[in-house]
Amino acid sequence: MTEPQLRQLLEAVRAGSLEVDQALERLRHLPFEDLGFAKVDHHRALRHGVPEVVFALGKTADEVAAIAARLIERSPNVLVTRADENAAARVRQVCPEAEYFPRSGALRVWRDRTLRGKGTIAVVSAGTSDMPAAEEALVTAEVMGNRVDAVYDVGVAGIHRLVSNLDRLAQARVIIVCAGMEGALPSVVGGMVHCPVIAVPTSVGYGASFRGLAALLGMLNSCASNVAVVNIDNGFGAAYVASLINRL
16 A cells, blocks of 8 residues: 555545545555465555565466465556566466566556656666666666666677767666676766666676676776666666665
8 A cells, every 4th residue: 555545545534434444444454464475565665665576586476476466456556576477477367457578577567657756767788688687677667657768789899889879878867777798888887977877787698707797796896986786687676776766
């Protein structure tokens, strides 16, 4: 339940249009609902401003669908990350309007499209191979109420591609940069803009990239002071932090 929904509920009780027992029934599952295999946190939106997000990896398709169904009953927007085709199909049985992004495994129900961010979040990928992390970031940022501008395939191997998009990057309030290999792109972007840059190392590269470890270490050693780094392939975490910054 979001803060406006809770306020509306309390106003209805005060006005006499809703009985106290009816209000208690609606509040029965706050702050969380115990499904046995999961405790669904319906209070998350009140504390964080964003409903609980379902991490599908390691859960069965039925478990993902059950959690999503409970969240959908009480929130206009629901986000599932790292969902496979089976989990996506089960969720869509519960809610046919759910939109699935197979490249990243993101799944969303996006009913409330109110813009809550004060500016634009730019999502940048170094190469097409980095797009799974970038897409996860884009979908997450949109669900959380942000205007998003996607700038894909502008890595340092062809720096002119990035330079041709500097005007778009200059308009962003926060920039998320996803890159694998040696992870150089966030430093380059950071040196060209005045806003926070959130770097996402991806597990893209040959053997010495160590499935993203080389990119992670390169980004942590960035000489651009406006660059912060999240975990390998964590487009969701980058978008969550970017959303909080964009609401300030």
